[in-house]
Amino acid sequence: MNIYIVIPAHNEEDSIALTLESLVNQTLLPKKIVVVNDNSTDNTQHIVESFTAKYSWITLVNSNSSNEHLPGTKIINAFYKGFETLDDNYDMICKYDADIIFPNNYLESIVSIFNKDIKAGIVGGLLNVKTNNKWVYETIASRNHVRGPIKAYRKTCFEKIGGLKKSIGWDTIDVLLAQYNGWEIKTDKNLLVKHLKPTGKNYAENTKYLQGEALYKMRYGFLLSFLSALKLAYKKKSFALFKDYISGYLKASKEKVDFIITEDEGKFIRKLRWKNIRKKFF
Numbered sequence: 001m002n003i004y005i006v007i008p009a010h011n012e013e014d015s016i017a018l019t020l021e022s023l024v025n026q027t028l029l030p031k032k033i034v035v036v037n038d039n040s041t042d043n044t045q046h047i048v049e050s051f052t053a054k055y056s057w058i059t060l061v062n063s064n065s066s067n068e069h070l071p072g073t074k075i076i077n078a079f080y081k082g083f084e085t086l087d088d089n090y091d092m093i094c095k096y097d098a099d100i101i102f103p104n105n106y107l108e109s110i111v112s113i114f115n116k117d118i119k120a121g122i123v124g125g126l127l128n129v130k131t132n133n134k135w136v137y138e139t140i141a142s143r144n145h146v147r148g149p150i151k152a153y154r155k156t157c158f159e160k161i162g163g164l165k166k167s168i169g170w171d172t173i174d175v176l177l178a179q180y181n182g183w184e185i186k187t188d189k190n191l192l193v194k195h196l197k198p199t200g201k202n203y204a205e206n207t208k209y210l211q212g213e214a215l216y217k218m219r220y221g222f223l224l225s226f227l228s229a230l231k232l233a234y235k236k237k238s239f240a241l242f243k244d245y246i247s248g249y250l251k252a253s254k255e256k257v258d259f260i261i262t263e264d265e266g267k268f269i270r271k272l273r274w275k276n277i278r279k280k281f282f
Contacts, residue, residue: 001091008078009098034082072168097149121157121183125191169214212248219266
C-alpha cells in the first residue's frame, strides 16, 4: 500500500523530531510525509527542515493561522493544507499528531490489518501517556476507538465519508460515518503508541463548551448527549466539565447551530450509540 501521512504541527519543537524519527525508522516506510507548520513561533520549522534535507519524501508546508489551540477546526484546516499538496496515488492516508512516538513496526502492522480485512476502513493502535514514570493507556476513549492523533484511513473509506469534518468531534464523526457506510474500525491492542502530550492539555479556556456543541452537531439528541457528557466528565473526574458540555449543547441547540451530518446519518448514529449502551448493561 502507498502510505501518505499528514502531520499538523503548532509549536512542537519538543516533540516533532521524536515523531519524525519514529516514522523514518519504520520497518515499512511511507511514500510521503507532509508536515504542516501551522503558525509556529518556536523552532518547529527548522527541526522539520533538518528532516526534509535528509529525506526527499518528507516535505514542509508553512501555514498561517491563529495561535489559539482550538480543538477540531484548527487541526483539520492544517491537515487539508498538507493534503492538498499530495497527489491521488495513495492507498492509505494518515492524519498523525506531532507529539507521537510510534513503535518501529507500526505502519507495517497497520497495513497488514488493511490487507487482511477488506472491510477495515479506519485502523490504529492504542495511545499511552506517561504517568508516574510509566506508560499507561490514556483512558478517555474505548480501546476499540481509533483516536484522533493516530488516524489511518483506507482511501475508499476516506472518500466515502467525505474526508474529515472541520469541526470539533471530527474524530468521532469519521468513525460513525465509516460504520454508516459499511466500514469497520480496527484497533491493534498490541501496538502501543506513546502520546507525549495528554489530550486537551493545551486547549484554551474558551473551548470548554465546544464538546457539548459537537454532540449537538452530531445529532445525538439531549439524552444521549447527557449520558456522553456524564461519561466524559467521569473519566476526567470533573463535574465542572459535565456542566460545560451540557451548557455547550444547550447553547448550540438554542442558536440552531448547523448540523455536520444528515438526518439519516443521525438516525443511524443514535441507533448505534443506544445499541452499544445496551451491550454494556445487558
